[in-house]
Amino acid sequence: MKTLIVFDLDGVITSEDAYWDAAGLTLHELLYSPRYWNVTGQRGYEPVTGAEESRLLSRSTLPEEEILLYKALALNSNWDTCYAAVCWRLIALLEQVLPAHRALLLPLRPWEADWLARLRSVLATQRAALEPRLGTLLSGTPPFAGAPFSGIVGLELLNRYDAYASARLGLRIEGVFSRLSPFWDFCRSLFQEWYLGEELYSRTYGHPPAQAGKPGCIHFERPLLPPEALRETLDALRAAGYVLGLATGRCSQEATLPLQAYDLLSRFDPEHVCTYDAVEAAETELRRAGDTTLLSKPHPFQFLYALDRRGPSAAELARPRPPFIVVGDSSGDILGGRAAGALTVATLSGARSQEARQRLLACAPDFVIDDVCRLPSLLAEVERLESIQRLQFEDRAKAERLLRWWFARQLDLLPEQVTLTPRPVSLNSFNGTYEQNGERYFFKTHVEEQSALSEYYHAELLRDAGYNMVLPLRVVRQEGRQMVIYPLVQWPVMFDLMRAVETGAPCPVTAEILVAAERRACQRLLEIYRRTGRLSSAEEHATAPIHQLFWHRLTGGRLTRFYRGQSIPLPSSANARTGQSEIGFEDLLRCRWVVNGEQQQRTLGELLEEAQERLHPRQAALTVIGHGDAHFGNIFLEHERDYLYFDPAFAGRHAVLLDIVKPLYHNVFASWMYFPQETAQGLTVRVALHHGAGGEWIEVMHSYQLAPIRQAILITKVQTLLRPLLSWLKEEGALPADWDRLLALALLCCPLLTINLLDHGRIPPAVCWLGLTQAVLLGNAGLLPWRTLLESEAEDAS
Incomplete structure (x- = not known):
C-alpha cells in the first residue's frame, strides 16, 4: 500500500519571497498610482524593474513581519495575504475622509474605475491634512487583535472586514471587503501582473496588464534550499516507498515553472497534485449549488483532493480516507492537514519570525523539523515503534x-x-x-x-x-x-486483577482464586520444564531471545543511556547532614550500602561487573522451552482458573533459571514500578550519605512492604515451582554451583534496567531510591522473605 506525503510548496520547497515582492508592489501601486488611490497626487507611475529594487520597495511598503502575521493566522494563499494588507489600509484611508464627503463614495466599489476616480478626487481635497499622517496611517498594525477579528483564523478573517469597516466608518457595508467580493478578484489580477510580468501575464490571460513595464517577480525566484539537497531528500523518500504529492495555493503554471527549473517536478506524482486551479473549479461547482464555502487552506479540501481527487461536497469529503502525511510551514497547512485526517509535520523554514513560529507551534503539529531535508530521518525514527x-x-x-x-x-x-x-x-x-x-x-x-x-x-x-x-x-x-x-480476547488480564485485590478495588475474582490459578500454573510450568529440558551448548544458548532482558540491557547501551554521567538527587534529610544535594552515578557505584540496618556485601559497581560476566549468553546450560517474560501483564485468566499466555516476545529455548526471573520479580516486587506516584504517597525513604576512612557508604531506611496478595503469590511460587525446580535440576546434575548468584544478578537487572529510575518526570525521588535499593538488595542476596523461603532448599542443593 502506497503511503502519500502531501507537501505545501512555498516555505517548504520553494521560497515565497517573490510572491511577497508581488504583494508589496501591488499595495504600492494601489497607493501611489494615478490609476488607483494616488494618495500623494503623483502624475505618473513607473514600475520598478530589478530584483533588488523590487525587494526594497516591496518590503518598505508591506513589511515581512506583517506578512508573517497573516501566515501565522492561517491566511495561506499569497493572494489572501495581499488582500488582507490592502483592505485594512483602504479602510484606514476611508476613515480619514470627512463624514460629509463619504456620501460621495457610496456605494463602495473599490474595484471600479469610476469609484476610484471619485476616491482620488475626495483625497485630493484633503491632501494637505492627510499627507503628514500617511506614514503612520499606512504602516500601522493590522486590526486583528480586536473585534470583530479576535479569536478568528483563516479566510473568515477576510469575511470579517465588512463588519470592521461598518464599525469604523459608521456605514452599513456588505460584500465589499469579503473574500467573495469582486474587490478580491481585482486585487488578485493586479497581483498577477506584478508576479508574472508583462510578457507572461499577456500570454496567460490573453491581454496585457493595465500598467506596462512590469518585469515579473517570478523571474526573481530563488530556491528555499539548495536544489541538490531537495532532490536528494525527495529521492530518499521515494526510495523508502513514499509517494509524493503537492497541495499549493499556486496555480498550476506558477507551481510548475520553479519545480522544473530546480529539476524537482518529476519527483511528484501528478495524480496527487492540487493547485489553486482545482480550488477554483471546485468552488465554482459549489456556487452553482448555492454553497459559498471557501476551499482554500485551512479548509481540508486541497489535501483531500491531492489524496484521491475527491470532490468538494460534504459527502465526498467525509468518505473514509487512508492515513497520509501533510508537510507545511503555516497554520493553514497544519489546521487543514489535521482536518483532513493526516499526520502533520511543520517545517520552521517558512516561519521566519518568533510570532510566526509560536502561532505555528500553537496549532500542535504532530512533528516539527527545521526544514524539509530533515523529513527522511524523522520518518525513519517515527516508523520505529518506540x-x-x-x-x-x-x-x-x-x-x-x-x-x-x-x-x-x-x-x-x-x-x-x-x-x-x-x-x-x-x-x-x-x-x-x-x-x-x-x-x-x-x-x-x-x-x-x-x-x-x-x-x-x-x-x-x-x-x-x-x-x-x-x-x-x-x-x-x-x-x-x-x-x-x-x-480479540475477552478474558481479564492478571495484572488488572492483582492490582484490584491489592488496592481493595472491586474485582470479579477473589484473592484465593488468583492464588489457586498461580498454583496450577506453577505445576503445569514444572511439567513443561521437565518435558522440554535438555542441555544446550554455549553457542546455541547465546542466541536465546531471553538474553535481551538481562545481559544485552547491561551491555547494549541501556545502562549507559539511563545512568552513565547522570546524578541522583539526594533527599533533603541527606542534604542537611552533608550539604550535598546529589551524588553522581559513578560515585554511587563505589558506595557500600546499609539497608534497614543490614549491611550489604557488594557495591552496585561490583554487582554490575559480576552480572556482566555471570549472565553472559555464551554459556552451556540446561535449557527449556519458556515464555521468558511471563509477568501478569502478559497473562489472561481464563475461566477464573487457567493462565492464557500472550506476547511471547522473548520466548525460546533458554536456561530455566532465567525463565523464572521476570515473573518472579514483576509479579511480586514491582508494584512501585508500575504505580510510582501512588507508591510515593505512602512511602517513607530516608537516605544518609556517610564519608569514612573506608570510603563512602549509603544508609537507606524505607517502609516499602509487599501487599498480602503479593506475598501469597510469592509463597506459592516458591513452594510450588522454585523448590521442586531446584530439586529437579540437582537430580539432573544441572544445578549450577552458584545458582543463587545467577538468580540474584538476573533479578538485579529488573528494577535497574526495565525503566529509567532517573526519569524525573515519571519517577519521584523516593521511588528512585527504592528502585536502586531493591537492585542492591537483590544483587547481594535477594529480598526477604525470598531468601528465607529458599533457605532449606539451598541447604539441600549445596
Whole structure:
C-alpha cells in the first residue's frame, strides 16, 4: 500500500519571497498610482524593474513581519495575504475622509474605475491634512487583535472586514471587503501582473496588464534550499516507498515553472497534485449549488483532493480516507492537514519570525523539523515503534493517528479505528485494539532498543511445548518494528486483577482464586520444564531471545543511556547532614550500602561487573522451552482458573533459571514500578550519605512492604515451582554451583534496567531510591522473605 506525503510548496520547497515582492508592489501601486488611490497626487507611475529594487520597495511598503502575521493566522494563499494588507489600509484611508464627503463614495466599489476616480478626487481635497499622517496611517498594525477579528483564523478573517469597516466608518457595508467580493478578484489580477510580468501575464490571460513595464517577480525566484539537497531528500523518500504529492495555493503554471527549473517536478506524482486551479473549479461547482464555502487552506479540501481527487461536497469529503502525511510551514497547512485526517509535520523554514513560529507551534503539529531535508530521518525514527510507546502516555490521540499510519505502511491494513490502551504494565510495550470490516482485533508490541535478536514471538513453539497460548494472526519481526495481531480476547488480564485485590478495588475474582490459578500454573510450568529440558551448548544458548532482558540491557547501551554521567538527587534529610544535594552515578557505584540496618556485601559497581560476566549468553546450560517474560501483564485468566499466555516476545529455548526471573520479580516486587506516584504517597525513604576512612557508604531506611496478595503469590511460587525446580535440576546434575548468584544478578537487572529510575518526570525521588535499593538488595542476596523461603532448599542443593 502506497503511503502519500502531501507537501505545501512555498516555505517548504520553494521560497515565497517573490510572491511577497508581488504583494508589496501591488499595495504600492494601489497607493501611489494615478490609476488607483494616488494618495500623494503623483502624475505618473513607473514600475520598478530589478530584483533588488523590487525587494526594497516591496518590503518598505508591506513589511515581512506583517506578512508573517497573516501566515501565522492561517491566511495561506499569497493572494489572501495581499488582500488582507490592502483592505485594512483602504479602510484606514476611508476613515480619514470627512463624514460629509463619504456620501460621495457610496456605494463602495473599490474595484471600479469610476469609484476610484471619485476616491482620488475626495483625497485630493484633503491632501494637505492627510499627507503628514500617511506614514503612520499606512504602516500601522493590522486590526486583528480586536473585534470583530479576535479569536478568528483563516479566510473568515477576510469575511470579517465588512463588519470592521461598518464599525469604523459608521456605514452599513456588505460584500465589499469579503473574500467573495469582486474587490478580491481585482486585487488578485493586479497581483498577477506584478508576479508574472508583462510578457507572461499577456500570454496567460490573453491581454496585457493595465500598467506596462512590469518585469515579473517570478523571474526573481530563488530556491528555499539548495536544489541538490531537495532532490536528494525527495529521492530518499521515494526510495523508502513514499509517494509524493503537492497541495499549493499556486496555480498550476506558477507551481510548475520553479519545480522544473530546480529539476524537482518529476519527483511528484501528478495524480496527487492540487493547485489553486482545482480550488477554483471546485468552488465554482459549489456556487452553482448555492454553497459559498471557501476551499482554500485551512479548509481540508486541497489535501483531500491531492489524496484521491475527491470532490468538494460534504459527502465526498467525509468518505473514509487512508492515513497520509501533510508537510507545511503555516497554520493553514497544519489546521487543514489535521482536518483532513493526516499526520502533520511543520517545517520552521517558512516561519521566519518568533510570532510566526509560536502561532505555528500553537496549532500542535504532530512533528516539527527545521526544514524539509530533515523529513527522511524523522520518518525513519517515527516508523520505529518506540515513538508510539512513549506517546501513548503523553498524547494518546496522536499516538493512535501515528499507529494507524504505521499499520497502513507496514502491514497494508486500513483499520477504521485504532484504540490504544495505555497501561501501567506497558513499561516497554503498548497494546490496544483496532476495527476492520466490522471485526475487532487485539495487538501488542514489545519495544526493545538496539535489539540483538533475529526473531521474536515463537508462539507456536510455546503451544507445542504445552503452554496455553493465544496464537497470533500475524507477526512482524523487523528490528524496531515487532508487532503481533491477535483475535480479540475477552478474558481479564492478571495484572488488572492483582492490582484490584491489592488496592481493595472491586474485582470479579477473589484473592484465593488468583492464588489457586498461580498454583496450577506453577505445576503445569514444572511439567513443561521437565518435558522440554535438555542441555544446550554455549553457542546455541547465546542466541536465546531471553538474553535481551538481562545481559544485552547491561551491555547494549541501556545502562549507559539511563545512568552513565547522570546524578541522583539526594533527599533533603541527606542534604542537611552533608550539604550535598546529589551524588553522581559513578560515585554511587563505589558506595557500600546499609539497608534497614543490614549491611550489604557488594557495591552496585561490583554487582554490575559480576552480572556482566555471570549472565553472559555464551554459556552451556540446561535449557527449556519458556515464555521468558511471563509477568501478569502478559497473562489472561481464563475461566477464573487457567493462565492464557500472550506476547511471547522473548520466548525460546533458554536456561530455566532465567525463565523464572521476570515473573518472579514483576509479579511480586514491582508494584512501585508500575504505580510510582501512588507508591510515593505512602512511602517513607530516608537516605544518609556517610564519608569514612573506608570510603563512602549509603544508609537507606524505607517502609516499602509487599501487599498480602503479593506475598501469597510469592509463597506459592516458591513452594510450588522454585523448590521442586531446584530439586529437579540437582537430580539432573544441572544445578549450577552458584545458582543463587545467577538468580540474584538476573533479578538485579529488573528494577535497574526495565525503566529509567532517573526519569524525573515519571519517577519521584523516593521511588528512585527504592528502585536502586531493591537492585542492591537483590544483587547481594535477594529480598526477604525470598531468601528465607529458599533457605532449606539451598541447604539441600549445596
